[in-house]
Amino acid sequence: MRVIIILIFSFISVFPQVNVQETQVADGVVHKKIINTNDTLVINILKIDIKKPDISILAVKANELLNTKETTSQMVKRYKISGYDVIAAVNADFFESDGEVVSNMISNGQIVKAVKFSDSPFNPFTNSQIASDADDNLYIEQFVFSGNLILPNGNVEEISRINSKSDSNSITLYNHFQGKITPPSSREWYVVDFVLFPLLSIGDTLKFVAAAKTTLRNFEIPKEGIILSSNNKYAHYLEREIKIGDTLRIVYNFSPKIKNIKSLTGGWPVLVKDGMNMIRRNTSIEGVTDKFSEQRHPRSGIGYSADKRTLFLITVDGRQPMSKGMTLIEFTDLMINEGVFNGLNLDGGGSTTMVINDKVVNSPSDATGERLVGNCLMVIRK
Incomplete structure (x- = not known):
């Protein structure tokens, strides 16, 4: 009997209980939800064919003001009222207590904030940022x-x-x-x-x-x-x-010089570069601390495939019984396994939020629910 019990537990550990659901949200947009009860993880992945002529990405500032905050879903609602066809959104850059984003930001071709150095207390240079141009080409660089x-x-x-x-x-x-x-x-x-x-x-x-x-x-x-x-x-x-x-x-x-930048927002740090896990190569990249990197937290991230055709928005829930969160190394491995060739970490923790078709599809970790944030990234139909 004791041998049988050991075999049963071995079987469970080898074959984790993973439920994967994929839903087509729109033409060229697929939502993948992973519920891993063995590893206690809930993951949301949005895959977007960014080269479809009717789909674009847009960086949006809370209330269109530098020093204010909104929830991601509030920004979506506001843009839909003003006439935008918003498919989905994810929270974006780290921000100060008043809502000012830490790094550079461009929204719809207009500069929201531009500095030589990010205002991060951890990084002496500038945090990595993600940009898209007028043709929705994607770039992750330390823009100055x-x-x-x-x-x-x-x-x-x-x-x-x-x-x-x-x-x-x-x-x-x-x-x-x-x-x-x-x-x-x-x-x-x-x-x-x-x-x-x-x-x-x-x-x-x-x-x-x-x-x-x-x-x-x-x-x-x-x-x-x-x-x-x-x-x-x-x-x-x-x-x-x-x-x-x-x-x-x-x-x-x-x-680096990119012509006609339409959207630009920061994150911290770069996670995937040319298919490589940058955290495994340098655990303190861009001034990352051990506490931030090695502890499991809710995570938000963005990345794109090697051909720059597929854009990935990814959230991992954490600090909850049903999902413990990920370390940065684990989050980067997840990105690479899903097909991300270049990827950037976004603000996580209680800020982690993904909205699809007006609904928050993840579980924000704050007891009060969805957190007020400085900005977000939206997927829109042109």
Whole structure:
């Protein structure tokens, strides 16, 4: 009898109890749900044929504002009300307590946030990000922003960032994603802001006309224009060089250079590169900590196949009796087994959320339910 019992347990361990369900959500979009009761895991995988002409991916900021939060399903609902045909969505970048995303972000071709370095306390360089261009080609890179202001006299000055709080002795741009007014700056700084309205766009160069100048703090940001904010030595310099009515040129660049970026959002860290498990090669990649990497947590991730035709959105539930979560190595192995050739970790934990056809299909781990997050990635029909 004792031998039979041992054989039974051996049989169970060799053949784990795994239930796999696949559902076609839309033409070119398949939802795969894996319930593994042996390993105590619940996994949701959305496979998207991103090369279908009617399907695209869109990075969406909570409330279309840098410093606010929404749930992923709230963002989906808001976009559907405004006329978008949203198939699915997943939470995206890590974010600050006020909702500001950690890394660069572009939504529908408009810059939400652009910085040279991510605001991550763990990574001295910049976190990896995922981008898609106008043709829905996909890229995972450590994108770095650079910008230039070209004055009427031909002088070129560096733009340090777009939206987000400025540094001393710098030039910063603010658009409608920042909110109604420019953010506060140090009272000791001398600040001069210029109101710019767009004239035309030629490639990556934008032409603006200087319509107004102010030294007031918390100045109103025009809906159809931008604020060029300068402080200290740059404020004194630009106050002399820029006259109302002048035409200014501004050049935005991201390195590596990708033309016509439509959507861009961050994650942390890169998990799969050219089919290789990057966590196995370097357990502290991009400043990842042991606690974050080696403990089992809910996970969210995004990736694409070797031919860049299939986009994968993946969530793993965790911190719950029915699903314990995954380590980063396990999550990366899952990605590779499913066909991901290049993959990126997104914000996980209580943020992990996948919405398909208006329904949250995973089980967010927070006791209060779906968490307010900084942004999300949507799969839409054009």
